[in-house]
Structures are given as structure tokens and as C-alpha cells.
Amino acid sequence: MSSAAQPGYAPPSGPQPPEPGRRWPRWLVVSTVAWAVLLAGLTWYSARNDPPTVREQRSMAQAAPRVNGAVGELVAAASGTVYALLPEEFEQGCRVTPFSEGAILRRHVELAVPPGEERAALERVADGLPPAWRAGVRLTPEGPRLRADAGEFVAVQGRSVADGRIRLTVETGCRPNDADSVTLLPLYSPGVESTALNDALTALGAPLAQAETVMQVSCPGGAVARTVRVTAGPATTSPQAALAPLAGGTPAVATPELYAYRRDGVSVLVEVNPDGMVLSATTGCAG
Known part of the structure; x- marks a missing residue:
């Protein structure tokens, strides 16, 4: 085989020397570092001080006061009717994420109203709730339903469970379970x-x-x-x-x-x- 170069091709001449590198302006380097430090600081502050943005970030102990406050609002809105607080429901074993279990807290208020007045009673309760809850009643195939948002991912619902009986429910949804720090039953003095x-x-x-x-x-x-x-x-x-x-x-x-x-x-x-x-x-x- 001939070692002569083929016509039209330049013979190899070894590696090319690197081109001179372009240096960033000093002001750009300083600005980038400052922005990174600021972003890290804001992230740290937000993690420590900002409210949760999803339900899974708020534990049961943190959600319980909101639930109790919502029940108080329901009772106040139902004043003038015959009502009772029902025992709390504490359901364990739900999935917060595919990798962690949690619990659900529900508190109920039961109203007794003349049969046939269930929808009107639900509407009176909805009208008495805070405006920020955006409470409303709509008619469904299963009967009238009250829905409201008590904030911090706590839901409020109301429905007729029998003639003359309405159940209002406040629910947390599935939360990280630290129930040992939640007091569900307060002290009681006979009266x-x-x-x-x-x-x-x-x-x-x-x-x-x-x-x-x-x-x-x-x-x-x-x-x-x-x-x-x-x-x-x-x-x-x-x-x-x-x-x-x-x-x-x-x-x-x-x-x-x-x-x-x-x-x-x-x-x-x-x-x-x-x-x-x-x-x-x-x-x-x-x-």
C-alpha cells in the first residue's frame, strides 16, 4: 500500500492547539454566586416558616386545631336547631404516599330537623359559615349536599342520613400520623x-x-x-x-x-x- 496522500486530502498534522478560552466577566460570576446564595437562603426560610402547600406536609397534630375550630363554626351556624356532637373517628392505615402510612381524623355534628326541611337546614348552616369557606348546597341524586373548605386542606361536608337527620362532617384527609400528640377528648365536668x-x-x-x-x-x-x-x-x-x-x-x-x-x-x-x-x-x- 502506498503511503502517498490521496489527492484532495490534507495529510494529518496531529492535534490542533486549543483555542484560547473565553473568561466570564467578573461581575457575572459575582452575580451568579450571589443569586445562588439568595436562592438557598429563601429556600431554607420557606421550609422553616411558610405554611404547607400540600396536605401531606401538615401532620395530624397540626391539623387537629383547624378541625376543632371548624366544628365550632358548624355548631355556631347550627344554633337554634337541635344538635349533638358525635364521637370522633380516627382511621389509621391510609397511604400518605406510596411509602408511608397515615391517619384520617373526622369529627361530626348531627342535626335533628323536621322531616322535609333537610335542605333548608343545610342552607341555613352554609349561610352561617365564614365567607372564606365558600360554603354552598347543591341538590344531587342522593339528596342535598353541603360542601365547604375550612382551609389548610380540611374539608367540610353535610348530608341527610335519614328523615329529619343531618350529619355535618369535618375531615382532614390522610395525614402523617403523630396522633400521640393529639388530644381528641377534652376534660369534662358534669353539668x-x-x-x-x-x-x-x-x-x-x-x-x-x-x-x-x-x-x-x-x-x-x-x-x-x-x-x-x-x-x-x-x-x-x-x-x-x-x-x-x-x-x-x-x-x-x-x-x-x-x-x-x-x-x-x-x-x-x-x-x-x-x-x-x-x-x-x-x-x-x-x-
Whole structure:
């Protein structure tokens, strides 16, 4: 093979010397470093001080005060009706992310209204909630539904669960579970709620019962709404007939499953089940 270069091609001449490098202006280097430092500082400050931007960043202990405040707003908005706080639901095992478990906190308020007035009652509650919640009621195939946003990724819903019965629910959604630092049941001192329950139990011919469950929440104006809930065996007489004198003859609801009335500022609900009764007495907010 001939070592002569082919016509039209320049013979190899080895590596080319590097071109002289272009240096950045000093002011540009200084500006870039300063911007990086500023960005890092803002990121650090935001991580330590800014509110969470997604639900997964707010733990259960952080969300619980918002839930309790929302329940207080619901109770205040429902003033004038017969209502009761229901036991809290604390559901564990949901997925915050594919790699971590969490928990869901729900608190409920049950309203007793004349059958057929469920939608009007929901609309009154929606009108009484803070404007920032953007509360509204719409009619669905399942009946009227109240929806509102209490802020910090806490949802509020309301629906009819039976004739004359409405359930309002405040829910956190799935959150990181630090429930050991959440106090769900506050301290309780017996009061007029216990007296109202004992009067109802006596009228029904059922034995007196100790407080089984106590729920409490602060109202927006600073008062406290409290529900005392007890269980009892079957009544020895008709609940409607036995409780009518306590209701003054004008109960809020009188169905075979529920008898509800107000007496001396106390809301009393009596749930009648085949194997017994559940009674609750509630005070607070507007009384």
C-alpha cells in the first residue's frame, strides 16, 4: 500500500492547539454566586416558616386545631336547631404516599330537623359559615349536599342520613400520623347535660347511666359546646309519649327511630334501636 496522500486530502498534522478560552466577566460570576446564595437562603426560610402547600406536609397534630375550630363554626351556624356532637373517628392505615402510612381524623355534628326541611337546614348552616369557606348546597341524586373548605386542606361536608337527620362532617384527609400528640377528648365536668339525660332516662323508665362518651369543642365566640352521650336498655314505655312532657309537646323530630327536643337550653336526642337507646344532651354556643 502506498503511503502517498490521496489527492484532495490534507495529510494529518496531529492535534490542533486549543483555542484560547473565553473568561466570564467578573461581575457575572459575582452575580451568579450571589443569586445562588439568595436562592438557598429563601429556600431554607420557606421550609422553616411558610405554611404547607400540600396536605401531606401538615401532620395530624397540626391539623387537629383547624378541625376543632371548624366544628365550632358548624355548631355556631347550627344554633337554634337541635344538635349533638358525635364521637370522633380516627382511621389509621391510609397511604400518605406510596411509602408511608397515615391517619384520617373526622369529627361530626348531627342535626335533628323536621322531616322535609333537610335542605333548608343545610342552607341555613352554609349561610352561617365564614365567607372564606365558600360554603354552598347543591341538590344531587342522593339528596342535598353541603360542601365547604375550612382551609389548610380540611374539608367540610353535610348530608341527610335519614328523615329529619343531618350529619355535618369535618375531615382532614390522610395525614402523617403523630396522633400521640393529639388530644381528641377534652376534660369534662358534669353539668346541665347530665341533668337533662337523667330526666329523660327517668321518664323512659330506663336505669340511670354514667357518661359513656363526652365531646367538647370551643365556639367562635369563646363559649364551649359539649355533648354527653349515654346508652340505655329498651324503654318500658313509648318514647314519644314518655318524652312529650319534657319537650313541651313540640319536639323537633318525633319518628319511631328518633325523638329530639330542646329544654332549658339543652338539646336532647334519643335514638331508639331494637336492642336499646342512645341518648345525648348538648349545650354550648348560643345555648
